[in-house]
Amino acid sequence: MNVRANDDQASHSDTSARDRELAAIRGLATAYSRLRQEIGKVIIGQDDVIDQLLIAMFCKSHCLLMGVPGLAKTLLVSTVAKILQLSYRRIQFTPDLMPSDITGTDVLQEDPDSGRRLFQFMQGPIFTNVLLADEINRTPPKTQAALLEAMQERHVTVGSNTYRLPVPFFVLATQNPIEQEGTYPLPEAQLDRFMFNIVVKYPDAAEELRILKQTTSGEEPQLTVTLTGRQILALQEVVRRVLVAEHVFIYARDLVRATRPREADAPGFVKEYLSWGAGPRAGQNLILGAKARALLQGRFHVMTEDIKAMAHPVLRHRLVTTFAAQSQKIDADAVIEMLIDKVPVELNQRAERLARG
Helix, strand or coil: CCCHHHHHHHHHHHHHHHHHHHHHHHHHHHHHHHHHHHHHHCCCCHHHHHHHHHHHHHHCCCCEEEECCCCCCCHHHHHHHCCCCCCCEEEEECCCCCHHHHHHEEEEEEEECCCCEEEEEECCCCCCCCEEEEEHHHHHHHHHHHHHHHHHHHHEECCCCEEEECCCEEEEEECCCCCCCCCCCCCCHHHCCCCCEECCCCCCHHHHHHHHHHHCCCCCCCCCCCCCHHHHHHHHHHHHHHHHCHHHHHHHHHHHHHHCCCCCCHHHHHHHHEEEECCCHHHHHHHHHHHHHHHHCCCEEHHHHHHHHHHHHHHCCCCCCCCHHHHCCCCHHHHHHHHHCCCCCCCCCCHHHHHCC
């Protein structure tokens, strides 16, 4: 009798856990829908950019935004921070910016009671939830490294003391693809720290007309908070528990390995157009991004379509093209498209169709 009672209790506990997870999924899908509506009050179009930005946040990762000036990159980041009720700061990167200007520094202060002088740490702008690193390639490598260390470790070290950063913590860095004169391009190892390289494109004609009408009127959109920092941290844990079938793992692995020109079975166009491919971190980000995308669509399982949707933002900054590719005006995105067409999907077709249904 005791064994049966224990089995019933364990079964009830498993059912309750599954119910809680399903409720969390529905809650995330609902919150995402509301979040998109609120962002739409300020940002017109840029659907893919918004999706990828939010996916990176739910994966506890950072983004690199590539786009010419005037495409509302700063406005998008500040709007998301307001809607999520997160602290937000912006750093305009310049050639004379020092690491201490970002992380903070020890300042000699005098105690008014004892008269003793002590060093006190003054926090820099990096101590925030959402940090916009504007034109990160305009500052020297030493300052870039200070920011990228904080991105990876989520703390800063000044002197002999280590200071934890607030949670959640996101870095959204921008680069201007037009002006490269006098800049300091990020090394490949540092680019790899960013989960996504998001390309912000020009709006289409209809969207640009709406932008002109909305931004030249006197109306100020009223934004409603949809999620808090604590809720985001909880949702980040839900993302990790999304189910991934074996064939999806295999597809993500094969897609990443196919980018490496020195692999014996690499496609011919990869050997011609790429000098370096993506590392294992690309595969990790493909899976994590696919998990978040599945959740945002109300699913608790990942499909190969989710991997394909994440391929461009995950891989484009991790591939190094050859001179042959550049001379033929073939960029990383074109190579990724060829890879998606070339790499086979080894799966149980019936299972995949049932999952889609």
